[in-house]
Amino acid sequence: MAGVLHTLVEPGFFSDSAVQLALVVGGVVALVAAAVGVFTVLRGQAFAGDALGHMGAAGGSSAYLIGLAPLWGFVAVALAAAGLMEMVGIQRARGRDLATGIVLGAGLGLAALFLYLDTTHSGTAGATGTILVGSIFTLDPAILPAALALGAIALIIVIALFRPLLLSSISPELAVARGIPVRAVGILYLIAMAVAVALCAVTIGAILSTALLIGPGAAALALTNRPGRAVALAGVIGLAATWLGVLLAYDSYYWPPLHHGWPVSFFVVALVLIAYLGARAGGRRRVGG
Amino acid sequence: MFSAFMVNAWIVATIVAVVGGAVGFFVVLRGSAFVAHAVPNGSFAGAAAAALVGISTLVGLGVFALGGALGIGLLGRRGRPEVATALTLVFMLALGALFLGFTTEYGPEIYSLLFGEVLGVSSAALAPTAGLAAATLAGLALLYRPLLFSSVLPESGRARGVSAFGIELCFLMVVAAATTVTVPVVGTALIFSLMIGPAAGARAFTARPHLALALSMAFALVTVWAAIALSYESGWPVGFFVGAGSAAAYVCGRGWTLARRRV
Numbered sequence: 272m273a274g275v276l277h278t279l280v281e282p283g284f285f286s287d288s289a290v291q292l293a294l295v296v297g298g299v300v301a302l303v304a305a306a307v308g309v310f311t312v313l314r315g316q317a318f319a320g321d322a323l324g325h326m327g328a329a330g331g332s333s334a335y336l337i338g339l340a341p342l343w344g345f346v347a348v349a350l351a352a353a354g355l356m357e358m359v360g361i362q363r364a365r366g367r368d369l370a371t372g373i374v375l376g377a378g379l380g381l382a383a384l385f386l387y388l389d390t391t392h393s394g395t396a397g398a399t400g401t402i403l404v405g406s407i408f409t410l411d412p413a414i415l416p417a418a419l420a421l422g423a424i425a426l427i428i429v430i431a432l433f434r435p436l437l438l439s440s441i442s443p444e445l446a447v448a449r450g451i452p453v454r455a456v457g458i459l460y461l462i463a464m465a466v467a468v469a470l471c472a473v474t475i476g477a478i479l480s481t482a483l484l485i486g487p488g489a490a491a492l493a494l495t496n497r498p499g500r501a502v503a504l505a506g507v508i509g510l511a512a513t514w515l516g517v518l519l520a521y522d523s524y525y526w527p528p529l530h531h532g533w534p535v536s537f538f539v540v541a542l543v544l545i546a547y548l549g550a551r552a553g554g555r556r557r558v559g560g
Numbered sequence: 561m562f563s564a565f566m567v568n569a570w571i572v573a574t575i576v577a578v579v580g581g582a583v584g585f586f587v588v589l590r591g592s593a594f595v596a597h598a599v600p601n602g603s604f605a606g607a608a609a610a611a612l613v614g615i616s617t618l619v620g621l622g623v624f625a626l627g628g629a630l631g632i633g634l635l636g637r638r639g640r641p642e643v644a645t646a647l648t649l650v651f652m653l654a655l656g657a658l659f660l661g662f663t664t665e666y667g668p669e670i671y672s673l674l675f676g677e678v679l680g681v682s683s684a685a686l687a688p689t690a691g692l693a694a695a696t697l698a699g700l701a702l703l704y705r706p707l708l709f710s711s712v713l714p715e716s717g718r719a720r721g722v723s724a725f726g727i728e729l730c731f732l733m734v735v736a737a738a739t740t741v742t743v744p745v746v747g748t749a750l751i752f753s754l755m756i757g758p759a760a761g762a763r764a765f766t767a768r769p770h771l772a773l774a775l776s777m778a779f780a781l782v783t784v785w786a787a788i789a790l791s792y793e794s795g796w797p798v799g800f801f802v803g804a805g806s807a808a809a810y811v812c813g814r815g816w817t818l819a820r821r822r823v
Contacts, residue, residue, distance in 0.1 A: 318642055368593040
């Protein structure tokens with residue numbers, strides 16, 4: 272037994288402080304993203320979630336420029352972008368993707384500029400890689416309280432709004448008839464999503480953050496129709512993908528071709544995709560049989 | 561700015577703008593902004609793979625753009641299309657990150673792939689780019705009527721025997737081909753901005769499809785030319801100016817709509 276464990280887990284995995292921090296922060300982020308993500312999938316806002324993450328790159332890179340932790344840049348830009356999308360017209364189904372796309376395009380242009388300034392002026396040459404694809408093993412321990420607080424905010428919004436949010440996601444007309452302020456609920460949800468995406472951006476990078484947001488939620492919804500169960504299932508899938516990803520990345524230190532480790536984000540995204548494809552296959556068989 | 565080594569950049573930029581503006585018209589018409597964002601962005605992995613194996617970037621981009629487009633089309637057929645698009649995109653980006661981790665060349669390489677490079681066009685790449693662009697435009701011309709039909713009136717398209725799924729797949733391949741042409745200059749991140757901004761702006765000025773198509777290409781040309789000139793002068797990335805220009809084209813369109821409504 273100990274031998275099996277030893278081949279699965281390279282020695283020193285659990286005693287390494289960087290790994291411990293990665294497991295804690297990654298776990299919190301995965302749970303928050305999964306809970307928020309179920310609704311992102313239900314509301315058909317995958318593009319908005321993806322756009323918020325990609326635009327976070329502009330925030331992370333500008334934070335580097337002024338010497339802040341990237342997390343604050345991710346949060347600030349995601350919130351600003353969410354507000355802008357809301358203003359340009361995300362509430363109308365028609366033209367919503369276009370509004371998202373326009374805001375995203377402008378945001379990516381800014382990201383290009385800031386990353387350029389990072390690499391040429393402030394001497395943070397590794398900034399491009401860190402911001403775009405993340406580096407969970409080099410997190411600053413000081414980030415933990417902020418990550419916990421932000422995660423709590425997003426979770427509280429989703430839990431407090433659970434029923435109105437569910438109804439306005441599935442049937443906006445019915446929600447209006449019931450007197451639910453659909454637009455206000457939508458704006459609050461967008462805030463929760465922006466925070467969740469910013470947290471994902473810190474762990475697996477701005478351009479990959481969608482994987483943790485959408486993947487577990489979509490997989491869970493392929494397996495069950497019951498919302499509460501879907502949120503719980505998404506949490507389990509997100510947590511498993513993140514922790515297994517961290518473990519595999521740690522093990523991969525001795526893998527070919529370069530023997531300096533594969534990126535964590537690759538494992539997390541690949542595991543999320545596998546979970547989604549597996550859930551789709553499983554869900555279809557259950558429905559069919 | 562017009563010296564010998566910039567000539568390639570100007571030629572390719574013109575090709576890029578014409579292709580981007582034309583494909584973008586249909587992207588906006590079909591409301592497939594997300595796909596137009598995902599295919600080019602994901603093809604980034606192809607460029608990284610090409611750098612790793614040591615083959616032409618254009619081949620890597622083409623293979624991954626096509627693979628991504630097919631993945632999105634097939635996965636999205638059953639289930640939620642936007643979820644399929646998002647997950648295909650992030651998986652391709654993650655593959656790109658992995659391949660980049662394997663290569664020793666880092667920073668500047670990814671950077672110019674993501675955000676464009678004025679001087680990134682060699683004379684050897686000129687002929688394949690032009691050929692591919694011509695093929696893309698030919699494909700678009702061939703698909704013109706069925707695309708217009710199934711975009712504007714999906715039901716009547718089906719009634720006429722135009723398969724929505726077949727058209728979608730063909731259209732995805734056109735986007736993939738356009739991606740391969742446009743990536744080296746504008747960068748994977750900003751191409752879709754070139755496809756959406758000018759086309760969305762153009763639609764605000766006219767409802768007639770031919771005119772909107774022409775206007776979209778014209779806006780795209782102005783955006784790309786200005787971006788190259790400004791990038792050359794300032795040294796800032798092309799992508800920044802393309803993103804700003806495309807947003808400006810859209811804002812112009814919105815402004816025109818508002819002004820006309822007020823009169």
